[in-house]
Amino acid sequence: MATGELARGAVTTRDIVQKLWNLCHVLRDDGVSYSEYVVELTFLLFLKMMEETGNEQRLPQPYRWRELARREALDQLTFYKQLLHDLGNAGCTKNATVRTIFTDARTRLREPANLKALTRAIDRLDWFSAREEGLGNLYEGLLEKNASDKKSGAGQYFTPRPLIDCIVRVIKPQPGETIQDPAAGTGGFLVAADRYIKDATNDLAKLSAKAAIFQRRHAYKGLELVVDTHRLCLMNLMLHDIDASLEQGDTLSPDGQALGKADIILTNPPFGTKKGGGRPTRADFSVTADSSNKQLAFVEHLVRALKPGGRAAFVVPDNLLFEDNTGRRLRTWLMELCDLHTILRLPTGIFYAQGVKTNVLFLTRGRTDSGNTDQVWIYDLRADMPAFGKTRPLTLADFAGFEAAFGDDPNGKTPRTDEGETGRFRSFTRSLIEERNDNLDIAWLRDAEADAEEGLTEPEDIAAAIIGHLRAALAEIEALSQELEVPEPDIAGGTAAE
Template identity: 30%
Template sequence: MITGEIKSQVDKVWNTFWSGGISNPLEVIEQITYLLFLKRLDERHTLEEKRSNMLGQPIQNPVFPEGLDPQGRSYTDLRWSRFKDFEQGEMFTVFNQSVFPFLRNELPKLANGEDSTYSHHMKDAQFKIPNAGVLKQVVDIVDGINMDGRDTKGDLYEYMLSKLASAGTNGQFRTPRHIIDLMVAMVDPKPPEAICDPASGTCGFLVQAGEHLRAQNENLLTNAESSKFFHHGQFHGFDFDNTMLRIGSMNMLLHGVENPDISYRDSLADLHAEEEEKYHVILANPPFAGSLDYDNVAKDLLSVVKTKKTELLFLALFIKLLKPGGRAAVIVPDGVLFGSTGAHKSLRKMLVEDHKLDAVVKLPSGVFKPYAGVSTAILFFTKTNSGGTDNVWFYDVKSDGFSLDDKRTPLGTSDLADVLTRWNQRTTAELERARTDQSFCVPLSEIAANDYDLSLNRYKEIEYEEIDHAAPEEILVALDGLEDEIARGMAELRGLLK
């Protein structure tokens, strides 16, 4: 958890960019990311130097090579520990002419191992800090932030990402951290499992999956085999926004995942032969942009469900990417649950009959404010290719711990802890819950009889409290009495005014 002091320093950085003319939150985060990356590279090079001195051997993997860069400047000047002390005019020149080209063009060729993912996505980066004064102010503030611990670095970046308070293009919007936490806890990824988010954005799901794995497995990073898999093979994210790829890669890096597979991919357009049945766990909140042209959709997805609807195509994609026995937790708009088109019905039938639909968790419609007011649910399912749905567990979330208006003010109560508790009882105590309760189970036969409708209101029973009302005559007599009382009061006021 970062302190109020660090938050205020981040806010200062933000205000400096805004006053310098950069008001797009994504651009602000991207420009700060370059500086954080440079600082991170210097820390890594310093560790290599210390290891070299201890062993009395040359540096094995130097980040900054010896000699001069293409501009004729020593690579030593590009290191944060030296660069941060330059006068602002020289700092701006060095960053613009040497540091940024190094990060964008040279580092991807030099990178070996931990930083290759982020450095790979630097090739399309653009330096947009407007002047020397803004750069100097931001460097001074960033240098003053103590980021020694992995948790602090990660939380700091999460705080910056929380400032993305508007929807992105193509229906993208950031998933609240507490919703991600719930989904990850319910899916409960394990150390040997490959985890994928095919619409990764800022990589929030992958980051939290990594935090969950660390918390639940104390020997995860002390075991050589599991540590190598964690850093180089466990996490996979796809996006077709290069800015998001850079931001997501840095988010993973600052949370201690050294070389995740964060790749450019149009998940709905590219064919998936190499990715098919590759992943054990999928966690996602894909963008819902409405309809696509058939020509822009991968043919192997259309073979699963013939539709232009992105929300249905993403579900078809998740089924295709999962290994048999693999688990998914994905956010869908409400229309997926009850849509009446043939594609909607066939996909719901596929989830229920051909695989194992575990749960439908209905979220309140304000969960994604201020990004969007869309009404959503979380689907939990297991790919089996042979059915297995006995009962589908439903939960009606009334409160996620925050007000459901644009301010999203923290409240004293939340249903999310209860969701997790009851999820773990869905095959035992939950089977006995009444349909009037907040959570309950519905058998496969009833869902099939209802044309595979998965909307909670289709199955929830509402208890109406019987209220005795006064007879109309009594109400009219009471109203007459009120009118008489008002008339007397008016007469008294007129008397006082004479």
């Protein structure tokens, strides 16, 4: 497809996504919150997209889009409520994925006129252009829009698509590899990995029939804790022609053990403490068995779940790099069992909770259980970076320098150059890290903003700088507080991103 056609397709998708998002105003007066909106819309979009893709045979005969759309007033709302109930019922729906999507489904709609407005608006969308661009891309765009809207509250759990694409490009998933996301969110990492493999194999046409079946049905595994997020994930995967083994469950329970071993793990696990201060209930955990810190426990899972020689990339907050006690024991254990070859320090402001500073860790599981990390390369993409946000969105181009420095080898074995104290990419030996008590929170570049503040002499300038730092500190405290208080939503990977 030519560049101009790609651009036009992207514009068409954005236009349709914006029209879908504008429908939330219809729902607002019916008591539907922003956080509930995408789930509500998912049920309707699923029915319409089954019609558009010619897959209505997955649905019981009475419960098709056209039958719902033709009805009026209270008859339509009553039929819709019955439809949601029956599609989640094993006695009515034979397709397991459809049944899971609609299990315990409920509509928040109370006014028949609002349901009619939604079905009419969905029918009027440019579905021809949406099919040309890809219905999966349309749905991912809706999930991304949900994450970018602060009123929805989803963004702090959403992994930006450019970051996901960067991670997938350097990890280089291959046909035949088992790929896992233990905190799947909306399936963004799995969708991106699948897209990478399909692009490299002419949409799997270059593979044998057996290999193609493996890719579509057995290559992807994952878990998602939150029921509504699990629904969104299943729909996202289905629209990308991925029949993944993705269950609803808790990775820090025996559910996580049941995931089995993987060649690749890609994930953005939830931050904060486990709800109620609970500990993991995994019989195979030892390092984090007594910790309620979720990100520490997820790291133990992925190390244990990787096959020898398997590789992983995962997002963690800064405190995992320097936290003492369990944190330090986990890092020491990880560097013994794995080659922690690369750390990417991410810019601030790319997640909804802007006070939370994050990194991506890249590692390879060793074939022995000791001495696997010789050196750690750190790429600082945080210092002297733009203030990312709606006016300056993160793009794949922002990661070009990191990708070039990382090299072509997905295990980090491409010859690399230490750029010194003025560069962004540096190497630190295992012995030096040991001298730091295995503290991996290493920074050497200074922000121009920080340097400028050192030269302040006027009282009003100093006061303004102090106020700015206090505001940033309060934002960080508020963000961390939210991490401790919210229920368990893990929309990652998002996109759908996750």
